[in-house]
Amino acid sequence: MDFNFTEEQGMVRDGLSRLVREQYGFEERGKAIASTEGWRPEVWAQLAELGILGMPFSEADGGFGGGAVDAMVIMEEFGKGLVIEPFLPTVVCAGGFLKHGGTAAQKEEHIGGIVAGSAVFAFAYAEPKGRYDYADLETTAKKDGSGYVLNGHKAVVIGAPWASHLIVTARTGGERRDRSGVSVFVIAKDTAGVTTRDYVTVDGRRASEVYFENAAVGAEALIGAEGEGLALIELVTDEAIAALCAEACGAMKVAHAMTVEYSRQRKQFGVPIGSFQVLQHRMVDMYTAYEQAVSLTYLATLRLGSEDVERKKAVSAAKVGVGQAARLIGQEAVQIHGGNGVTDEYAIGHYFKRLTIFDSEFGNVDHHLKRHVALS
Amino acid sequence: MNLEFTPEEQAFREEVRTFIAENYPKHLADFGMREDMAREDFIAWHKVLGAKGWSVPAWPVEYGGTGWTPTQRYIWSEENARVNALMPLPFGVSMVGPVIYTFGNAEQKARHLPGIRSGEVWWCQGYSEPGAGSDLASLKTTAVRDGDHYVINGQKTWTTLAQHADWGFFLCRTDPTAKAQEGISFILVDMKTPGVEVKPIKLLDGGYEVNETWLTDVRVPVENLVGVENKGWTYAKFLLAHERSGIAGVARSKRGVEKLREIATHETLDGAPLIKDFDFAKKVSQLEIDLAALEITELRTLAGEQAGKGPGPESSILKIKGTEIQQRLTELTLEAVGTYSAPYMGGVSNDNGSNEHPVGPDYAAHAAATYFNMRKTSIYGGSNEIQRNIITKMILGL
Numbered sequence: 001m002d003f004n005f006t007e008e009q010g011m012v013r014d015g016l017s018r019l020v021r022e023q024y025g026f027e028e029r030g031k032a033i034a035s036t037e038g039w040r041p042e043v044w045a046q047l048a049e050l051g052i053l054g055m056p057f058s059e060a061d062g063g064f065g066g067g068a069v070d071a072m073v074i075m076e077e078f079g080k081g082l083v084i085e086p087f088l089p090t091v092v093c094a095g096g097f098l099k100h101g102g103t104a105a106q107k108e109e110h111i112g113g114i115v116a117g118s119a120v121f122a123f124a125y126a127e128p129k130g131r132y133d134y135a136d137l138e139t140t141a142k143k144d145g146s147g148y149v150l151n152g153h154k155a156v157v158i159g160a161p162w163a164s165h166l167i168v169t170a171r172t173g174g175e176r177r178d179r180s181g182v183s184v185f186v187i188a189k190d191t192a193g194v195t196t197r198d199y200v201t202v203d204g205r206r207a208s209e210v211y212f213e214n215a216a217v218g219a220e221a222l223i224g225a226e227g228e229g230l231a232l233i234e235l236v237t238d239e240a241i242a243a244l245c246a247e248a249c250g251a252m253k254v255a256h257a258m259t260v261e262y263s264r265q266r267k268q269f270g271v272p273i274g275s276f277q278v279l280q281h282r283m284v285d286m287y288t289a290y291e292q293a294v295s296l297t298y299l300a301t302l303r304l305g306s307e308d309v310e311r312k313k314a315v316s317a318a319k320v321g322v323g324q325a326a327r328l329i330g331q332e333a334v335q336i337h338g339g340n341g342v343t344d345e346y347a348i349g350h351y352f353k354r355l356t357i358f359d360s361e362f363g364n365v366d367h368h369l370k371r372h373v374a375l376s
Numbered sequence: 377m378n379l380e381f382t383p384e385e386q387a388f389r390e391e392v393r394t395f396i397a398e399n400y401p402k403h404l405a406d407f408g409m410r411e412d413m414a415r416e417d418f419i420a421w422h423k424v425l426g427a428k429g430w431s432v433p434a435w436p437v438e439y440g441g442t443g444w445t446p447t448q449r450y451i452w453s454e455e456n457a458r459v460n461a462l463m464p465l466p467f468g469v470s471m472v473g474p475v476i477y478t479f480g481n482a483e484q485k486a487r488h489l490p491g492i493r494s495g496e497v498w499w500c501q502g503y504s505e506p507g508a509g510s511d512l513a514s515l516k517t518t519a520v521r522d523g524d525h526y527v528i529n530g531q532k533t534w535t536t537l538a539q540h541a542d543w544g545f546f547l548c549r550t551d552p553t554a555k556a557q558e559g560i561s562f563i564l565v566d567m568k569t570p571g572v573e574v575k576p577i578k579l580l581d582g583g584y585e586v587n588e589t590w591l592t593d594v595r596v597p598v599e600n601l602v603g604v605e606n607k608g609w610t611y612a613k614f615l616l617a618h619e620r621s622g623i624a625g626v627a628r629s630k631r632g633v634e635k636l637r638e639i640a641t642h643e644t645l646d647g648a649p650l651i652k653d654f655d656f657a658k659k660v661s662q663l664e665i666d667l668a669a670l671e672i673t674e675l676r677t678l679a680g681e682q683a684g685k686g687p688g689p690e691s692s693i694l695k696i697k698g699t700e701i702q703q704r705l706t707e708l709t710l711e712a713v714g715t716y717s718a719p720y721m722g723g724v725s726n727d728n729g730s731n732e733h734p735v736g737p738d739y740a741a742h743a744a745a746t747y748f749n750m751r752k753t754s755i756y757g758g759s760n761e762i763q764r765n766i767i768t769k770m771i772l773g774l
Contacts, residue, residue, distance in 0.1 A: 001378065264774065280764065284768055287693075287771065288767075291673055296665070301377075303379070369661055
């Protein structure tokens with residue numbers, strides 16, 4: 001049992017922390033969000049240069065031999081600066097599908113681009129009526145010769161406007177919600193028959209509704225065995241949840257620190273509001289919730305390689321606990337900031353927004369509490 | 377970073393599991409805590425462990441500690457929780473022991489530490505007073521120097537299990553003119569000294585776990601002062617931090633959740649086991665999730681201690697979350713047993729009814745008493761509100 005980070009992980013943390021502090025201030029972030037592109041490709045290029053985009057890939061696959069703990073360290077730093085660049089969909093999700101399910105040829109074709117920063121991915125799993133059930137799919141992929149033809153509508157595909165490629169889940173057989181018959185595809189976004197409606201998300205990212213109308217792909221687009229994709233999706237989304245939890249921890253840490261600092265500066269009744277016990281104890285409860293969230297994030301991250309039930313329980317526990325902490329800390333931070341907390345001008349509201357949307361990604365608190373019960 | 381046990385640690389687990397199976401007193405197996413049981417029952421396991429050299433694992437090796445790593449101590453507590461073992465009481469092992477080996481002189485160490493290790497000497501804690509609870513520093517019990525003695529006068533309360541105690545450690549005011557925290561001394565008192573009077577207090581569960589302790593012209597030799605006169609508050613705070621770090625009770629709560637699941641399998645709702653009811657199962661899962669978080673938080677704290685950090689203000693988190701979870705566990709058990717929570721079967725700590733066959737299922741007999749009893753946990757050891765004050769000051773810096 002060991003809770004220490006390696007020297008290399010410490011260096012990654014320090015390097016990223018510096019990058020976020022020096023180049024990812026609140027104002028720069030706001031400008032990027034308001035720009036036409038909506039993100040900062042030059043930061044992405046820098047992340048590639050620093051080796052961040054290749055960190056969780058094995059050396060054999062062209063990466064730097066890191067793993068889930070490295071992804072956790074990286075995501076936590078991104079969370080602290082509310083970084084919007086699509087590390088999660090590209091490196092954790094697409095990277096995860098390629099690592100765990102990709103053929104040698106698929107790895108060869110895509111991982112190099114991810115590591116170099118030239119290929120950007122989005123993960124199209126959600127559907128308008130599917131909620132958090134990865135098997136509740138209306139999107140279909142029908143066999144056509146050696147390839148497939150895709151039809152359907154994918155919802156809120158984070159990072160899709162910036163993506164060169166999509167990972168898409170679709171039904172190749174079985175009935176809606178069946179565990180079998182689910183397949184995973186990797187396709188170029190400019191494939192004929194793929195259209196998008198792009199928009200801004202409330203937490204400053206970009207996303208798309210993605211429509212497939214007789215989009216034809218070759219056999220090489222299929223990741224893993226046809227109809228057997230659900231277990232792979234569950235594994236990769238569990239990895240994504242652990243990474244997201246780390247991001248939320250970073251954001252919670254900063255939101256809490258900002259709130260404590262604000263309570264030190266802000267005076268009412270002639271004294272700093274931080275001298276009021278009613279606020280002190282609420283900030284302590286925020287701190288405690290944060291520490292418990294960090295612990296659950298460690299647990300989920302360190303259990304990603306465990307057998308199925310243990311892994312799923314740990315990940316669901318984290319999504320529940322971190323989700324509850326994110327709700328508490330976000331709301332309390334705004335409350336203690338008073339009127340300033342609900343303005344666009346103060347950074348705290350933007351942390352609140354990110355922490356709010358976190359809950360809806362890959363299953364909310366209720367969903368994961370249900371999954372935990374089912375596994376118990 | 378990893379959560380795996382090494383082969384050495386797994387071998388250690390086998391070793392302690394075997395030792396517990398072979399040596400834990402049979403008549404106390406899965407007995408649970410009954411505060412008013414025989415004195416000998418309380419210390420039976422402590423004596424076995426003392427003889428083995430395992431009664432004070434966390435102490436420095438030179439004073440009889442085992443030198444176990446935090447992971448080994450965690451394994452040890454898990455294995456004891458598996459059989460619901462009655463562990464050595466904290467008053468000697470976790471409270472006064474560390475104060476004596478840290479701040480005491482050579483004579484005090486030689487005189488007192490062996491009895492704490494072996495379980496032969498029973499200690500009690502004289503901190504709270506009727507007028508000094510959360511505001512402990514306002515305590516009024518005085519110790520006045522008279523030649524080679526202190527003469528102690530005052531009243532202490534909530535002195536846990538003082539009815540069995542051989543010795544007590546008392547906070548007394550030695551300088552009435554100093555500011556609240558600065559005139560307090562830490563004094564060891566032989567409970568058989570004339571003028572010491574212990575009166576039990578009946579609690580909600582019907583048991584007699586705590587006492588009022590009166591001290592009237594109690595003459596104590598000056599060599600019973602620990603450390604420096606008027607510096608007792610420092611030692612008291614040190615002790616409280618030690619007390620808090622073991623207070624999380626993670627291993628025991630894990631065992632408690634298993635028991636709760638067993639109970640909820642026997643109890644029925646709409647013709648199906650209660651545990652199949654989603655509303656109830658959800659509460660159990662939430663409890664398990666909070667407990668999983670606490671377990672990792674405790675392990676992180678232990679790892680920090682191994683890296684040379686003493687139990688710091690983070691232990692306040694363990695106290696708050698640990699006691700909340702212990703209480704929620706008893707609350708869910710109470711809910712699980714349903715109507716059979718009502719019959720009074722004698723308290724957790726009351727021997728009046730313990731031989732009677734319970735009216736309902738065995739597991740229901742003490743559910744209410746335990747629930748009532750465990751309300752103490754968020755009040756003692758520095759109430760959970762005081763813990764929040766500590767975190768405010770020490771961690772948030774407000």
